[in-house]
Amino acid sequence: MTILVTGATGNIGGQVIQHLVNSGADVRALVRDPSKANFPAGVAVVKGDFLDVDALRTAFDGVSTLFLLNAVAPDEFTQALIALNVAHSAGIERIVYLSVIHPDVYVNVPHFAGKFGVERMIEQMGINATILRPAYFIQNDLTIKDVITGYGVYPMPVGTKGLAMIDVRDIAEIAAIELLRRERAAQPLPTYRINLVGPDTLTGTAIAAIWSDVLGRQINYGGGDTAAFEQNLKQFMPPWMAYDMRIMGERFLTDGMLPEGGDVERLTTLLGRPLRSYRDFASETVAAA
Numbered sequence: 001m002t003i004l005v006t007g008a009t010g011n012i013g014g015q016v017i018q019h020l021v022n023s024g025a026d027v028r029a030l031v032r033d034p035s036k037a038n039f040p041a042g043v044a045v046v047k048g049d050f051l052d053v054d055a056l057r058t059a060f061d062g063v064s065t066l067f068l069l070n071a072v073a074p075d076e077f078t079q080a081l082i083a084l085n086v087a088h089s090a091g092i093e094r095i096v097y098l099s100v101i102h103p104d105v106y107v108n109v110p111h112f113a114g115k116f117g118v119e120r121m122i123e124q125m126g127i128n129a130t131i132l133r134p135a136y137f138i139q140n141d142l143t144i145k146d147v148i149t150g151y152g153v154y155p156m157p158v159g160t161k162g163l164a165m166i167d168v169r170d171i172a173e174i175a176a177i178e179l180l181r182r183e184r185a186a187q188p189l190p191t192y193r194i195n196l197v198g199p200d201t202l203t204g205t206a207i208a209a210i211w212s213d214v215l216g217r218q219i220n221y222g223g224g225d226t227a228a229f230e231q232n233l234k235q236f237m238p239p240w241m242a243y244d245m246r247i248m249g250e251r252f253l254t255d256g257m258l259p260e261g262g263d264v265e266r267l268t269t270l271l272g273r274p275l276r277s278y279r280d281f282a283s284e285t286v287a288a289a
Helices: 011-022 053-060 076-089 110-124 138-151 168-184 204-215 226-233 239-255 263-271 278-288
Strands: 003-005 027-031 044-047 065-068 094-098 129-134 192-196
Touching: 003 011, 011 027, 011 168, 027 053, 044 053, 053 076, 065 076, 065 168, 076 110, 094 110, 094 168, 110 129, 110 239, 129 168, 138 204, 138 278, 168 192, 168 263, 192 263, 204 278, 226 239
Parallel strands: 003 027, 003 065, 027 044, 065 094, 094 129, 129 192
Antiparallel strands: none
16 A cells, blocks of 8 residues: 655655655655655655656556645646546545645636646546645745845735635645545545635735734735736746736735635644644744744
8 A cells, every 4th residue: 555645845745755654654756856855764756747647657556545736837737637547547546636725716817727627527537535725825925035024015915805824734734644544444535625724814914914023023015916916926937827826816805715614623623733823934934034
């Protein structure tokens, strides 16, 4: 019984592997470049990517449970469909798929719409999967730390509806729990969805206030100028991705990322502890500076 982890060299994938290893699972990691792999002892490394069908067939051989994580890419949808088709052909009946919260609402945001299409495939083909739907990753804000501390502005267009931001460490731990639950079940479990949210739903102003408290000086919310947001992002990411993020920001403003009733309590029970908060993250970030 082997669990295959994709996206293994990323932040979430690497943490999922560590949790699985700590639980005594037999783990295999799919990576593009094995020379860059740095995993705990006992993790089997296989080379391949989602567009290399033969490599996927080799990687999936003998696998009982799959963690499917696709990075945001122009062909993310194609990559996910190929991976699921190959997994289905290989007889893998235990899958945990990392989707995104509200993909059925953010229908014009490319990387949300692609994930919603993957969810539809899972349902219509009768694939047994836990579909994890995380809200905005708290650690995304590490990329704007210097703007916050250097210019006194929180620049993300979060808006007034609020985002139920979640810590990536909680995402990884929940993913590992679900992988082990499916791996150890006597029969493949039915498909179901879990919203992954943090303990607080925060507006842009509320997040700026947290940074003000933690830093001991005034931090202002930069507002909802998504055009300026796109231009800033283009300095360190491809234009198509910056535009994708701009459209996502526009949906932040109109729809937010709101939990459903019972989400926080359900996750707290699943983890057996409180969810990590944005304030925890901000305090840790400042302390580590």
